Amino acid sequence: MRLAFYAPLKPPEHPVPSGDRTMARALKAALEHAGAQVDLASSLRSRDSKGDAKHQTQLIHEAKAALPDIIAQGRAARWQAWVTYHNYYKAPDLIGPAVAQALGIPYLLIEATRARKRLDGPWDSFARRAEAASDAADVIFYLTERDHEALSAYAPAGQQLVHLRPFLPQSELPPRATGAGLLAVGMMRAAAKRASYALIAQTMALLPNTTRLSIAGDGPDRPQIEAMMAPYGDRVQFLGALDGNGLAQAYRSAGAFIWPGVDEAFGMVYLEAQAHGLPVIAQNRPGVRDVLYPNYYPLVDAGAAGLAAFARNTMPDPSDIRDHIARHHLLPAAAQTLRAGLTLAGAP
Template sequence: MKIAFTAPMKPLDDPVPSGDRTMGRLIVKALEAGEHEVRIASRFRSWRKDGSEDLQRAVKRDALAEAERVAKEWDAANYRPDIFLTYHLYHKAPDWIGPALADRYSIPYAIIEASRAPKRRTGPWAFGFSAADEALSRADQVAALHRADSECLSDVVPKDRLRVLLPFLDTSPFETDSRPAQADSISGDKPLKLLTVAMMREGDKTRSYEVLAAALGKVRDLPWHLTIVGDGPARDHVLSLFPPDRITMRSALPPEDLPAQYAAHDLFVWPAIREAFGFVFLEAQASGLGVIAGDTFGVPDIVIDGETGLISPEGDAEAFAQNLRKVLNDRPLAARLGETARDHIKANHRLQAGTRRLNAFLEAAQDQYWHRMPLDKRYAATDLT
């Protein structure tokens, strides 16, 4: 299948690393593994930090001009995709390009990772909210990456066009049995090796670090040592939250260096405040690490509470600390969580599983487009007239 792809939230080659960029790249990789031909239709970014109707109208004008440019490029190359696929759409990042091109070329339109916040129906984001809803209504198939988003989308997307497409990853870099340090810290008296991986930005990331620091402060009587992998403008504040003698700071690392960090630790810890699902939880579990996590949006969809990790209410430092204490007082539990986590990822979240789910999603979009097509156009498409 020939797939035209765009990501209005963040282009796939954006220089700033994020779980969003990683997931977008993985979607393309899984599609190509399924022998689809993926073409990046546009790098246009509709996302804006601040909202106002005038600003969003200007973005819409630029987006439609970009759609016209893409159409001319396609026509010159005699290119016509089988489907237009948009990754990550919401009120701050509406998609005008996909619907315009899908209508122009009479092809199905599909969206992966859509979210909807009804409180944005009015106020400075009302124009973007309405535009996102229009794209959702036009879509032949919409996939949320977790159940919480799916529930919000059900008000505007019919049930037969809405599904949950669980996230996935390429597990090959993380599937290693070399965990030489684990036996000492789990079976002996050495501090349990904790790991967290997250950027240091103001807002929810910083709040997550604050909850983590507060929770760890409640278990200072037990032996643990935390490695932090991350960097950003809030670095000084974040580091001030933790006792220097109990942490190792690794700064931000390139993706290829992360598997070794996971393999060298015993437990992954992150409150994940307001995160869609936390891509790091997939990586940690694929590496054989159990996790201590916050009950945020899609986290329960990828972390099995009591089996691959322990989940506490979002932002609750006391409950997070209780889960930490449970593992710190039962070292073999860390190993059991990690073993189950690795098996869980292999069974449900590998790239191959992503390819199968994406194939089913695209086929459903094509079926929906066909059934929604007026009969005269349907007959013309099959040369029956």
């Protein structure tokens, strides 16, 4: 099978690291693991972060001008389906529906979101195109139950919704953690990240004074976060920004993972931590609950008291956590789900 792949928010080859780029690369790897040859159909970024109507119009014109060459590329390559990752009102798919229609091939979306409240606002033009792309999809893979609710409410007749669990782009589990203490991993920027760090600081005040915390991450808000943690002195260690090997070592050296997840859609760090067998101390939030080992706690309330109470409780067995990740959140499971969805869409 030969597929066209497109990520309008941030293409997989973009030089700036981000969660979207990581996920785009992981999806490309999973499709290849499923046996497909995957062509990057376009690198056009349709992102408009400010609600600028003029910028949206310009991007729409750029996408329209690119269509003939992309259609010709698809005919020459004999694409059998088009797959777009992350269609939403700030970065709609302005290319895929037209190309799929011209080539007569199935059109599939991964992590599309419906945002009809954005209609008639500063993103009106883009929101309408994001809705149109969602309407055009034969299959939409949703990652969280929250997305599924909106997608199912507005799904046109005949559209298939398939649950693709968030996954790590690897086939094997990493070594099991054998350390102690708490580990937090998060960028040090944006209000939501600061809010999570603030909750961690409040939680530390409610835990025994022998509790130690390591923090992996960096960013412009680091001075503020260091000030939050200052009351705990050398009980808190800042590891800075870590590469893949350094982060893996941090997971292996921990005993539990803490990240409240304020306003997180879902966090890949939760999967990374659990792959090492670490129990997770997190909030009861949509998205977060979609990637956590189920049924071992009622997810704690939004406050520090709930987080601290769970941290003092008996944690689930690391082997059970790792087994859950292996069965549901690694590359083979994702590839199987994607292949099934392509079949549903009518791809050969």
